[in-house]
Amino acid sequence: MASGKPSVGFVGLGAMGFGMATNLVKQGYPVKGYDVFAASVERFKAAGGIPAASLRDSAEQRQYYICMVASAPQVQDVLFNPETGILDVLPRGATFLLCSTVSSAYAQSVEKELKTRGRDDILFIDSPVSGGAGRAADGTLSIMAGGSDAALEKGKFLLQEMSDANKLYIVPGGIGAGSNMKMVHQVLAAIHIAGASEAMGFAARLGLDAHAAADAIVKSDAWTWMHENRSKRMLEEDWNPGASAMTIILKDVGIITSTARLHTFPTPLASSAEQLYLTSLVHGYGPKDDSSLVRMYTPDSLVSVKCTLSPEETARRLKMVTTLMQYTNIVAAAEAVAFARYLKVDMKQFFDLVINAAGGSKMFNTLGVAMGEGITTGEAAKGALRIDNIINELSRIVQEARDLYTPLHLATEALNQYILAQRRGWGGEAATSIIRVWES
């Protein structure tokens, strides 16, 4: 309190929330934290936080409250549970930051329910975050925040404490706009997390050294932020407890596909990824780190593969892996850009956000803007990256994977989109034209 910084209540001390809360402690805020797991509260206390004895205890007399629980049902419980919810104890005029990833429809329902219950004095900000546990702890997250001007004005300093200076996006459109922005970002995150496992699983099946493959991807046109982040954990295979549990990305992708169904909008790649996440749950991987999805591609440890191939053959196979992933990432970029356009998301903010956050990929970062502006032909069409060429090359790689009995959930779905585009007469166009499959 000596710092004069206002006291903050916090619920949800999981992988991300713990980092966010302790970062605020480090910045000098008195933070009272709660979690349903007592051990997390103890750990928070050890890190300098103030332990809350109950959920309501974390909210009493706090003018600022941050909610970082895992899902909409948990948010609902935190706010509105008649016995334990914070609604009755939050001071009048308090600022409530909802940082959990929820659907825009759910965020809007919270706004409505606050009003119905006579608590529209609460300054509500819909502000999902992205960037992983590391950036949460550093206070350099990407944050997508929407709400009333009054709420944003009052809560902005806290959003700034938690985010990188260049990565705080005040999204126009009120409550729901931040969640929509996060959702279209997560289209890329959900596909790329699965894609990281698909590429590394394929590499293992090809007999490639896992470290060499992971490095080659990072340095190639197949780069994704998620691959660079997840491949380390994939190599270590320390999945329990997970840094980012399978159930978290599964929840996020569920928001995407359920929103897409509401709009009757196709999201074939996100949907394939979701099916794969669900299948991993059947096999017990729900609580494990999402990089354990690689087990859906290969039963053995990645690092157990000892590469015995010639340098030439090694190079050829590495190139197959990166090409497969690159061409899949182009379709992922198109799916995300098309969905964002369809939802009338601010595209400039969207591109800036993705490029600087966990959804980024070499393909999105270089081709996404052209896709978003409908620049689907031109110079690129003259080069190698034409849809016809991609189909030829990808078909060959998919067949070689098939001969090794390697599943390729995303790449085969991506190939199907290219084939649909070709059949509609766009085979001679640049790869960016793949977005036309969604935009017709």
Added chain:
Amino acid sequence: MASGKPSVGFVGLGAMGFGMATNLVKQGYPVKGYDVFAASVERFKAAGGIPAASLRDSAEQRQYYICMVASAPQVQDVLFNPETGILDVLPRGATFLLCSTVSSAYAQSVEKELKTRGRDDILFIDSPVSGGAGRAADGTLSIMAGGSDAALEKGKFLLQEMSDANKLYIVPGGIGAGSNMKMVHQVLAAIHIAGASEAMGFAARLGLDAHAAADAIVKSDAWTWMHENRSKRMLEEDWNPGASAMTIILKDVGIITSTARLHTFPTPLASSAEQLYLTSLVHGYGPKDDSSLVRMYTPDSLVSVKCTLSPEETARRLKMVTTLMQYTNIVAAAEAVAFARYLKVDMKQFFDLVINAAGGSKMFNTLGVAMGEGITTGEAAKGALRIDNIINELSRIVQEARDLYTPLHLATEALNQYILAQRRGWGGEAATSIIRVWES
């Protein structure tokens, strides 16, 4: 020999081959059988067959030879292995029936290689079969046979011994035509085998009694031949040794998707099924019966589910299962019909074959001909089965499955095709119009 029936050589005494060979024995043919597994040869001997000491021993002095090994590489080895292959010992003018399921491209390559090696005296018939082990043993298979007139004339009696009188299809077009016909039939088989697991897995997740669910499907518009056949084994969970191994249907679906890629033709449902089969292999289900695919949907035994729902809720949930499966089967029918049309398969034969063989479904049998003849609008469009309505209902069911964390690989892919159709302006058309997604 007392019967005067000619002696026959046979290789491949697996689930299907054993039935086919012993049926010929019962019909009075002296059949000399070989298999790489000595136990199968012993079993064949016990059933009245003549055991062959080697592959070549099974072919020497045999004017008729039937090959029922599992895959093209095995056929290649049987015929052309320089040390052990039968090419050098098959008598001049012998009739060679290739009953294995292979791609038409491979069947044509055999014809070419026989010529190159100076053995075009061999009367070669490309004659894949369908119908399962039971019908193999009864001599009531469906057979799709193509070849020269001379070969068909000489071998027809054997094809007749193995097939039902109404289910022997002499397919015009020479070598490869029979295999193509089998392949488009297998589009349905491959999707329906996976679909049986998807529906039964979903039923279990919904808390439905497995026997009741299996029966309800059989009596509904969701009926498939494969469901009726596989659901019994799924309930018994006696998967080892399998009546039809996962690797067999995986091989068949690989022929479909690799041929589709050669033609740049989309087969999204068959491709999804293939990915699921491949994933089951990662988990060790390759040698098991293909009905064990249900383990990719639910970790527990189907019959362990004790239904505690009210009669009304039970009925509602059963209806969800059958509706989901019915709408998926419509897309499966469209994919198969569209591929058959694209390959210029004789459509009359194709419809007759499917309806009477293992690829049949209530949806194919009632809507397939209309799809094949391009009758996509009309009376049906006025009823409930419009694409718009299907999307609404299927979206609701998919969401309910999602809330239970149930994977639905096929249904979500089917829904995606309906959504693509709607976005192209065909939402108000009859369900059969879904074929337009492939035909554009």
